[in-house]
Amino acid sequence: MTLSPEELKNFLIELIRTAETRLPVDVYEALKQAYEVEDNPIAKQHLGAILRNSELAAKLGKPICQDTGTPVFYAEMGADFPLRSEFYDIAREAVREATKLVPLRPNAVDPFKKKNTGDNTGRFVPWFEVEIVPGSDLKVTFVAKGGGSEAPSTLRMGLPIRGVRNVWETVLQAIVEAGPKPCPPVIVGVGVAALSDQAMALAKRAALLRPIGDRHPDPEIARLEEEMLKAVNELGIGVHGFGGKVTALDLHIEYAHRHPATYAVAVATNCWAMRRATGYITSEGKWEIISKHITG
Amino acid sequence: MTNVYHLRTPLSEKDVRKLRVGDTVYLSGLIFTARDAAHRKILDLINHGEKLPFDPRGLAVYHVGPVVRRKNGEWEVIAAGPTTSARLEPVEHEFIAKTGVRMIIGKGGMGAKTAEACKKYGAVYAVFTGGAAVLAAQAIKRVVDVYWLDELGIPEAVWLFEVEEFGPLTVTIDATGKNLYDEILERAKRKAQEILSRLS
Structure with missing residues (x-):
């Protein structure tokens, strides 16, 4: 049995639904931990609301946040996966259907004509980052990126x-400048590279794809991640800007070798409401969501 | 966190003048939503001397673009957490002055001009937990009406909601003009400088 377009679409719809309604376990556990250690009463009150909201969303199957984000697909596509060129259109259709089924808020707006397409698809929406890998499976991480933290x-x-002072300055200034706006506690991604777009793409991957607690394989970068996370939390912005101990749940750094004349630093944040789910589908149509999510 | 209040709209000037930054409010009664386009729309109508389809005086304006669904002819609110209020900073002072709203609800804080209007006209800015969209939707008991839906689309339209015990709302700008975030962000800025100066 070869995989049908319908099966691929259904897999992607379930991936979207999971990401939008059920918080990943790593993020939920980090928020619970934050609730335990936080002693600022206002911050703690709002952390309590965050936990209750996440549990309710999972239980009722409703979107965690009303900003159901801009859809992004990170795909590792097997070189022998059967629906390689069809994947893009099928994913677009999955977004359209998920928008009706979950439901999601229509967020794709024409920047010039101002019209909302109404179905979360549009020019370059959803956004795709596809990597070709050996094999015949397709592994996909779907992320809904909220506007507030973008x-x-x-x-x-x-x-x-x-x-490295470039990195310290850019990170601390970005977090101070963002203040309460990206819905802290945030997950911070830092990208360092030769090219501007490369830095941002790496910062995004660092913020969105790496689980809480994951450290960079290079021990020097891992130490820098820990030092910067500590510094960000020392800023005392806290949950939704109310002060307190927890401004960021984690901070991840990714880098590319830079050009001798450039030192591009990008900082991306994601709100506490991380909408991320990972799954795979085989060339026979067997699929599974492999990321762990709360059940409410 | 000092006092906890349970208030009902329409709010009086006295209701909001007693609130202080850090206070918690649970709100019941009518509130209406307005994001960027709705603020412009409402101010345009008022400035052209036209009548609004509802009376905003004493109500709370909520910065939100909800997820809604129509079921058996009735609107169902699925998710309705706050959006970033800072985008409305350029117009909120005029909005407070001309609509007579007594409470602005959003997230992420607002600036000096809004604080000035809160002091002058008797209003407060309060924060609902950002992202807590299901929690917010549970406190919305009924969609009373929706205005300019075709023109503005679902997120930007003005929704008139009946809410019960909507909260927790934390007052971050009170009617004395005090802004809770000013102090926290000032401290964060100083701390960042201190950390950077330790580096080299």
Whole structure:
């Protein structure tokens, strides 16, 4: 039995539904941990609301947040996966149907004509990042990126002579500037690279794809992640800007080798409401959601 | 966190003048939604001397673009957490002055001009937990009406909701003009400088 387009679409719809309605376990556990350690009463009250909301959303099968985000597909596509060229159109159709079924808020707006397409698809929406890998399976991580945490995204082309100071300055200034706006506690992604777009793409991957608690394989970068996370939390912005101990749940760094003349630093944040789900589908149509989510 | 209040709209000037930053409010009664386009629409109508289809005086304006669904002819609110209020900072002072709203509900805080209008006209800005969309939807008991739905679309339209014990809302700008976030963000800025100066 070869995989049918219908099966692929149904898999993607369930992936979208899971991401939108059920918080990943790693994020939920980190929020619970934050609730335990937080002693600022207002921050704690709002953390309580965050936990209750997440449990309710999972139980009722409703979107965690009303901003159901911009749909993004990170795909690892087997070189022998049968529906390689069809994947894009099928994913678009899955977004359209999920918008009606879950339901999701229509978020695709023409920047010039101002019209909302009404179904979460449009020019370059959804957004795809596809990597070809050996094999015949398709592995997909779906992320719905909220607008509130996207707005403070920061890119700075630093001065190479200033070295890692470029990273420290850009990160701390971006988090202070963002303040309560990206719905802290946030997950911070930092990208360092030669090219501007590369830095942002890496920052996005760092924020969106790596689970809470995951450290970079390079021990020096891993230490920098820990130091920067500690520094971000020392800023005392806290849950929704009410002060307190927890501004970020984690901070991840990704880097590319840079050009001698450039030092691109990008900072991406995701709100506490991380909408992320990962699954795979085989060339025979067997599929499974492999990320762990709360059940409510 | 000092006091907890259970209030009902329409709010009087006295109701909101007693609130202080850090207070918690649970709100019942009518509230209406307005994002960027709705603020412009409402102000345009008022500035052209036209009548609004509802009376905003004493109500709370909620910065939200909800997820809704029509079921058996009735609107069902699925998810309705707050959106970032800072986008409305350029117009909110005029909005407070001309609509007579007593409470602005959103997330992420607002600036000096809004704080000034809160002080002058008797209003407060309060924060609902950002992202807690299902919790918010549960407190919305009924969609009373919706205005300019075709023109503005679902997220941007003005929805008139009947709510019960809508909260927790944390007052972050009170009617004395005090802004809770100012202090926290000022401290964060100083701390960032301190950390950076330790580096080299």
